[in-house]
Amino acid sequence: MHILFIGYGKTSQRVAKQLFMRGHQISAVSRHPKPADFADHMTQDIHTLDLSGCRPIDWVYVLLSPESSDPANYRHTYLESVQPIADALKYHPVQRVVVVSSTRVYGAQQSGEWVDDHTIPEPADEQAKYLLAMEQAWHQAYPQRSIVVRPSGIYGNSVARMRKLAQSTQTYPAVHYSNRIQIDDLAGFLAYLTTLDSFKPVYLVSDGRPYPLHEIIQWFQLQLHLPQLQLERTCLTGKRIMARDFIASGYELQSPDCFSVYRAQLDSTAPTAQD
Numbered sequence: 001m002h003i004l005f006i007g008y009g010k011t012s013q014r015v016a017k018q019l020f021m022r023g024h025q026i027s028a029v030s031r032h033p034k035p036a037d038f039a040d041h042m043t044q045d046i047h048t049l050d051l052s053g054c055r056p057i058d059w060v061y062v063l064l065s066p067e068s069s070d071p072a073n074y075r076h077t078y079l080e081s082v083q084p085i086a087d088a089l090k091y092h093p094v095q096r097v098v099v100v101s102s103t104r105v106y107g108a109q110q111s112g113e114w115v116d117d118h119t120i121p122e123p124a125d126e127q128a129k130y131l132l133a134m135e136q137a138w139h140q141a142y143p144q145r146s147i148v149v150r151p152s153g154i155y156g157n158s159v160a161r162m163r164k165l166a167q168s169t170q171t172y173p174a175v176h177y178s179n180r181i182q183i184d185d186l187a188g189f190l191a192y193l194t195t196l197d198s199f200k201p202v203y204l205v206s207d208g209r210p211y212p213l214h215e216i217i218q219w220f221q222l223q224l225h226l227p228q229l230q231l232e233r234t235c236l237t238g239k240r241i242m243a244r245d246f247i248a249s250g251y252e253l254q255s256p257d258c259f260s261v262y263r264a265q266l267d268s269t270a271p272t273a274q275d
């Protein structure tokens with residue numbers, strides 16, 4: 001198959017490598033030049049995308065990221081790009097469009113509730129509203145051919161942020177549940193989708209082990225021999241994600257528990273100024 005990646009960051013590059021190794025032809029579009037070891041790379045603005053010179057495209061992965069986190073950038077990057085991309089693809093024999101969104105669309109669950117594939121998204125901020133609108137626009141553009149993937153917090157590139165939190169956090173306000181998926185597992189699942197005969201229109205992607213964030217920070221503090229933070233209140237906040245359709249798909253997690261990944265990263269990287 002000829003597979004096109006629209007957005008070619010760290011996750012896309014991992015997926016592209018796996019699919020290239022399986023014999024697929026890979027092309028990629030991004031707004032800035034990127035390494036192209038596994039892909040024919042094009043530098044284009046997705047809002048004026050031109051794919052007329054490409055050989056026929058069979059699968060498309062859309063993995064975008066805004067240049068800033070304000071609502072206007074979310075609208076421009078996620079929602080306003082759907083029609084230009086769909087227009088550029090209309091003469092290609094596209095079998096599937098895989099769009100990466102976020103579990104941020106579940107904004108109503110903020111008291112430790114469980115969220116699964118049957119939970120109705122209720123965005124709590126403008127950014128999440130644009131993400132959900134983007135999902136709906138892709139389903140309308142490619143009915144029966146679009147797959148939306150909603151990952152939880154992606155980790156595995158670096159422990160710099162967690163190291164800083166461990167160093168700077170002395171108290172934590174409440175038991176706030178956090179959810180995560182290791183970046184190689186997200187990439188692995190995205191590649192795995194090409195092997196499925198049937199699919200769900202939406203997949204939550206998370207490792208199924210929500211942890212209170214203060215416990216993860218405390219774990220880092222223990223590993224780094226730092227003072228342990230104090231929890232101020234025991235009330236529950238955040239949400240707990242159970243990605244049932246992801247589990248049922250047959251994909252096997254490479255990293256079912258975040259602590260083994262964090263331990264390996266701590267062992268392989270000595271503390272530095274940027275960490």
